[in-house]
Amino acid sequence: EVQVVEAGGGLVHPGGSLRLSCSGSGFTFSGHWLNWVRQAPGKGLEWLGSINQYGSERHYIESVKGRFTISKDDAENSLSLQMDSLRVEDTGVYYCARGGLPFAFDIWGQGTMVTVSS
């Protein structure tokens, strides 16, 4: 079965760091763009950033540039999101999603909750 599973969420203080991971099965990460999407409590979806299949190209939304870093390990079929200088407004469910179709995310994980609070 093709799937992705996120892990690493939790409670962190403002200014702190957290590293999320996404492990995939049933497909190879080296063949697809991969993305992180966030959903604040009771709010809509927000695309955070992506990494290409080669790991050579990354894109981020402005609000996380310089604070969040996307990386991947093709050998482990894993994707990571390193989050530094966390803010209260970074609170939400973080989803990993495969860009398996042109400009569309065909496989989503169940999400992992990140709470930034003092």
Added chain:
Amino acid sequence: EIVLTQSPGTLSLSLGERATLSCRAGQTVSSNQLAWYQQRPGQAPRLLIYGASIRATGIPDRFSGSGSGTDFTLTISRLEPEDVAVYYCQRSGTSFGQGTKVEI
């Protein structure tokens, strides 16, 4: 940045009725770069439509997408109970609209 505006915010209909959801872009979006997702309560999003009108694998044919340029539409021909969800459009594999909630 191209902003996507979805309307209405909430759509209240009866079972078997037709639902028409709108997604308007601030600038022209290439049709092959417009996707629609369904998010049922408590679940992760699911891809419904990509390329503005192509149904994803396993999506019932009561879901259809149309449109071009700046105006795109998701239509659910006959509402079923499992269609209660929030629906999002997305452009170019990046930003999402704010969502339309469909309730019965």
